[in-house]
Amino acid sequence: MPEPAPAQGGAGVLFQLLRDGRARTRAELALTTGLARSTVASRIDALLACGLVGPAGEATSSGGRPPSRFAFNPAxxxxxxxxxxxxxxxxxxxxxxxxxxxxxxxxxxxxxxxxxxxxxxxxxxxxxxxxxxxxxxxxxxxxxxxxxxxxxxxxxxxxxxxxxxxxxxxxxxxxxxxxxxPVLVDNDVNIMALGERTAHWPEHSNFLFIKVATGIGSGIISSGTLQRGANGTAGDLGHVRVPRGDDVLCRCGNYGCLEAMASGPALAAELNRQGVAAAKGSDVLRLVAQGNLQAIQVLRQAGRDVGDVLATVVNLLNPSVIVIGGSLGQVGEHLMAGVREVVYRRSLPLATAHLRISLSVAGDRTAIxxxxxxxxxxxxSPAAVEATLQAAGQGLLGRNHAHG
Structure with a gap:
């Protein structure tokens, strides 16, 4: 498939084409962008000078000197x-x-x-x-x-x-x-959604990451953009009410919150009520790994409770992929079985026709x-790269050294 031509712009816009890591010649970049060869050459020279782009060998020659190729230098x-x-x-x-x-x-x-x-x-x-x-x-x-x-x-x-x-x-x-x-800070579930999608699901623009651990939350990517909401609290599934939780008090002061029913501490507390010693979520994971039937049943019910909330979310947002992560997702088959059981039963057929519900692939590296x-x-970003180049080698990325 031909590459989409970027909008007219400076070296920062041209650089976005090279961020995929594929090496290209000046002629290929001129053809893709519609820019003059001389314009492409000057912008590539600027990117080479700041180290963001490096030489990547030579292309096959059609006669004469082989043209040089350039690629993003992430090091x-x-x-x-x-x-x-x-x-x-x-x-x-x-x-x-x-x-x-x-x-x-x-x-x-x-x-x-x-x-x-x-x-x-x-x-x-x-x-x-x-x-x-x-x-x-x-x-x-x-x-x-x-x-x-x-x-x-x-x-x-x-x-x-x-x-x-x-x-x-x-x-x-x-x-x-x-x-x-620059220091950027966000909720952990939002960055988990970014990490999982970028590394393993880049072709999916409507994507949910659900973290089930000490707390429960979701990162929402809609039309390729992370959704934070008006005050940064979008995706707080943990305090959505679960139908069967009328008498379960949550630490937020409300009754029936998903977190009070399905988080690691909640499952440990439920096992204690059943006479099985468990102090925290990691104890639940250990018991499940040992084949403890009560722990397996508690985890599967947690999946159903998560599924109850997700069924509404699926109807509302229509994602193509839901990824379950967090510590309780590490023993995923039991949790996942409960989630799938309810989501596919309760959500609209059109919303689930092509829906994939998967365990996290990145695991405990998702947030990193x-x-x-x-x-x-x-x-x-184009603007940041332009600012770097205009700072004449003194900006954020602007020292001409490359490693490795």
Whole structure:
């Protein structure tokens, strides 16, 4: 299929064509864009000078000197990608294509507060940069996922229920004291949706990612765009009411919330009521792996409860793919069976005719991939690339060095 020609624009627009990693000649780029060869040549020279594009060998010659080919150079800079969960932190260094260069997972309680958690993240990030053979000056940006509502425009958490001390905290300013680069912060489920779709479902523009863990939430991608809503709370499935939960009190103060019925702590509490010892979600996973029938039945019912809510969402948003992730998704066949049972029974036939419900492929790397993608979408946008080039090599990506 021929490539769509970008709108007329500068080197930043031309660069978007090269972001797929495929090498092209100046002549191919001129043909695709309709720009003059001289215009393409000058823009490629600018991209070469800042390191975003590098030489990629020579094309086959039709007589005379073989033409040079060029491709995106994702190694020119790196991204610090951070997934902060309720009880863990994952920190990774990726290149600009999202390839993980170094990674570390740490046990860390988010309730320790923003300074303690972010100090540990920054210390680990700088250590990983060194391990990857990179310097702090190589960082193009920092992407952070948090386990609570986030005002994306400012990066400030908004009344996060499991994050005492974080409400309104200026995460961006705090991180930029150590790393003066763009810092982007979002809800963890939103970046999971970005990461999973980019890595494994790029051809699907209407996509839902459902995280089932200590909390329950969803990342919504509609017409290819992540939907955050007016205040950043779009996709908060955990506090949608489940029909059978009239007498189950949720920590939010309401009765019958999905999170109070189907999250890891809720399932552990239900098993305790049945006489099976379980303190948290990981105990439920262990019991399921051991073949405990009560744990399997509880997990399958959780799938049905999630399916009850998703059936409405499917009718409303008509996604083509729903991906189930989070810690409870790791023993996915039982949870998935319950979800499918209800969604396919309760949703409209037209909405489910081509609907795929799948387990996460990226697993516990989903949020890291999404945090990296969130940063690269920002720093490699046409406007950002133009600003870099106009800064004469002093901007965000503008040092002429390439690695690897």
């Amino acid at each position: 020119v800079r790196v991204v610090l990608a951070v997934d902060i969960g309720a009880t863990h932190v994952i920190v990774a260094v990726t290149d600009l294509s999202g390839e993980v260069l170094a990674e570390q997972r740490l046990a860390q309680d988010v309730a320790a507060g923003p300074e303690a958690v972010l100090d540990r993240v920054l210390a680990e990030g700088l250590s990983l940069l060194k391990a990857a053979g990179r310097a702090a000056g190589d960082v193009a940006g920092v992407g952070i996922g948090l386990p609570g509502p986030v005002e994306h425009a400012t990066g400030r958490p908004v009344k996060p229920p499991i994050m005492p001390g974080w409400d309104g905290f200026d995460v961006v300013a705090y991180v930029r004291r150590s790393l003066p680069v 991939l999404g945090a990296s993608q969130m940063v690269t979408q920002h720093v490699l």
